Amino acid sequence: xxxxxxxxxxxxxxLYGSLTSHLLVVVAELGVADHLREGxxxxxxxxxxxxxxxxxxxxxxxxxxxSVEVFTEVEDHVFGLTPLAATLRSDTxxxxxxxxxxxxxxxxxxxxxxxxxxxxxxxxxxxxxHGTSWWEYLTSHGELASVFNAAMGTMSQLVNGATLDSxxxxxxxxxxxxxxxxxxxxxxxxxxxxxxxxxxxxxPRVVPAAEEVLREAGVADRARCVGGDFLEWVPEGxxxxxxxxxxxxxxxxxxxxxxxxxxxVLPADGTLxxxxxxxxxxxxxxxxxxxDIVMLALLTGHIRTEAELVPLFExxxxxxxxxxxxxxxxxxxVAVPA
Numbered sequence: 001x002x003x004x005x006x007x008x009x010x011x012x013x014x015l016y017g018s019l020t021s022h023l024l025v026v027v028a029e030l031g032v033a034d035h036l037r038e039g040x041x042x043x044x045x046x047x048x049x050x051x052x053x054x055x056x057x058x059x060x061x062x063x064x065x066x067s068v069e070v071f072t073e074v075e076d077h078v079f080g081l082t083p084l085a086a087t088l089r090s091d092t093x094x095x096x097x098x099x100x101x102x103x104x105x106x107x108x109x110x111x112x113x114x115x116x117x118x119x120x121x122x123x124x125x126x127x128x129x130h131g132t133s134w135w136e137y138l139t140s141h142g143e144l145a146s147v148f149n150a151a152m153g154t155m156s157q158l159v160n161g162a163t164l165d166s167x168x169x170x171x172x173x174x175x176x177x178x179x180x181x182x183x184x185x186x187x188x189x190x191x192x193x194x195x196x197x198x199x200x201x202x203x204p205r206v207v208p209a210a211e212e213v214l215r216e217a218g219v220a221d222r223a224r225c226v227g228g229d230f231l232e233w234v235p236e237g238x239x240x241x242x243x244x245x246x247x248x249x250x251x252x253x254x255x256x257x258x259x260x261x262x263x264x265v266l267p268a269d270g271t272l273x274x275x276x277x278x279x280x281x282x283x284x285x286x287x288x289x290x291x292d293i294v295m296l297a298l299l300t301g302h303i304r305t306e307a308e309l310v311p312l313f314e315x316x317x318x319x320x321x322x323x324x325x326x327x328x329x330x331x332x333x334v335a336v337p338a
Contacts, residue, residue: 027061032071041074062079124296149181169240174199175239182213190217199224202230210225245276
């Protein structure tokens with residue numbers, strides 16, 4: 001977006017900015033990038049046949065995306081991959097295709113269409129539109145839950161590398177990942193630290209998928225998966241507890257409950273690290289300020305600043321010793337018993 005244009009023109013561009021997201025969802029769903037994975041550009045007519053789409057309409061979509069460096073029109077009606085477009089391939093380690101498909105889920109999009117309700121009432125638009133909570137909806141719609149879980153796996157891998165590069169876990173004997181999801185973080189950590197063992201703790205329905213991820217990573221012999229509800233209890237026995245990309249999902253009451261359950265089993269010399277976005281105050285740009293709008297529309301939680309995190313941890317008898325930024329939008333929040 002150009003900064004040297006009149007404010008009204010810039011506002012016009014911003015109002016239409018959501019079209020980029022919609023188009024990314026469309027090409028991710030169609031799998032366009034997968035059909036360009038060999039590196040050879042293809043004519044839009046061939047891409048349309050491969051993706052079962054309308055040639056002229058697909059051209060218009062790809063032309064628009066090429067203008068923001070997603071795909072490139074190497075010659076008339078012939079498109080190739082760019083580094084941004086390559087992230088939509090499904091066969092790459094840093095693939096964002098699952099995340100794009102999650103962003104495009106119709107029930108999720110409908111909630112954002114009712115965002116005014118959230119701003120006026122402080123209540124999730126998702127509940128207002130669908131008559132049930134986000135989590136309850138996913139429980140009863142398995143196909144959507146699969147897309148969501150795949151997207152969270154993508155986010156976990158995106159955050160994992162940045163976290164592991166920024167925080168040394170040498171000396172940790174047993175790690176407990178609270179709300180560990182499909183196990184990507186535990187797998188990454190155990191690969192890097194061969195002397196460590198781990199417990200992955202999440203809802204019972206998540207455990208089978210996590211066990212499979214840990215088996216495929218070759219670390220299942222050093223990891224144990226436990227099913228349960230972290231708002232009720234947390235497994236004992238860790239010297240390091242991790243909560244990754246989870247705390248922001250919950251309101252202050254439930255967040256304190258989660259942190260308090262960890263505090264009850266945290267040894268006097270133990271450590272808790274929370275991986276989450278911590279936006280700066282004022283006008284400084286930060287992705288977390290927009291991720292917070294996702295929380296507003298879908299859930300009761302929110303992205304917290306440092307000033308909001310400190311009393312939250314204190315209420316659970318924990319003391320934050322450091323908040324360390326990473327190369328991703330997340331930070332590593334380090335806490336110990338107060």
